[in-house]
């Protein structure tokens with residue numbers, strides 16, 4: 236007897252073939268078979284650790300977008316399979332393989348952490364599984380690692396802070412200290428800021444790196460006090476951002492302006508309270524964007540989950556919208572991959588952040604807003620850079 240392991244899908248498809256062929260002598264197409272099975276959506280996100288809240292918001296947003304359109308993809312029911320990737324890059328290939336090889340998912344939606352995303356994309360680029368990145372900004376995912384089957388509904392790390400370099404110059408800052416966790420996200424966000432800031436005459440006085448996900452900032456804050464820069468530009472997110480902003484204020488540093496990508500306050504603003512007042516950030520979203528799409532989205536999210544939406548919920552929501560639109564275009568036929576990818580490439584996403592389309596490397600072309608925390612609210616001061624396209628440096632495959 237053949238002892239090769241048989242996947243559940245093989246069993247389902249085999250039964251469908253036997254049933255239909257037996258009844259009428261008709262051999263159905265692959266599409267007809269596939270159409271009877273559930274669409275398997277693999278979710279690879281952090282549900283523990285410093286980014287747990289981000290994973291939860293993305294999941295909520297994605298499921299909400301799909302539920303709003305009837306809870307199906309291209310007419311097919313959905314089975315979600317989720318893994319907690321713990322924001323641990325060392326476990327990324329194994330976790331991605333669990334979904335791709337073990338679960339044989341039709342799509343992978345993941346992840347938050349740039350280092351984890353690199354391990355995940357290596358696996359899905361090779362398997363050809365359509366992948367939607369709902370956060371991780373790793374420049375390489377839409378750069379050297381770009382691929383026809385890889386899409387991103389969030390941002391590239393470069394995109395979030397390139398406009399901030401000019402903002403800092405216009406604010407009159409000449410001498411800036413940068414600080415971040417030492418891994419791709421922070422390093423690339425600071426790199427893009429530095430590229431723009433120094434090209435206009437700014438100077439980086441000192442670059443402070445702390446290990447991820449460390450939240451012991453005291454020694455660094457003492458150093459910043461001694462350096463007395465014009466401003467501090469930094470990247471932290473999730474629970475780390477919550478603590479950093481509070482520690483910064485508690486160290487008596489509020490006299491030195493704090494700037495950065497909007498992740499510094501997004502999703503954690505309430506917890507930061509007074510400490511966040513005056514923080515100036517750039518990001519592709521802001522809570523109080525005055526558009527009907529954003530208002531409807533925020534009201535629905537709050538009602539369903541009992542808390543306010545943030546940029547992560549938006550990115551998940553847009554991943555859900557992309558799945559809905561592209562699966563409708565192929566009527567649920569996941570085997571029609573070139574048509575599915577073409578539909579994704581052509582999609583126009585009516586996002587709470589504002590409408591966006593995808594660049595050639597499959598990254599959103601989007602406005603980057605300038606925001607400032609005033610009276611506990613994230614106020615939009617304007618658009619720092621309109622329709623910003625990630626340069627996709629090193630992307631040859633699409």
Ligand code: PHB
Pocket residue numbers: 347348349350370371372373420471472473498
């Ligand atoms: C990332 O690792 O790419 C990352 C994580 C959290 C954020 C933004 C980017 O808020």
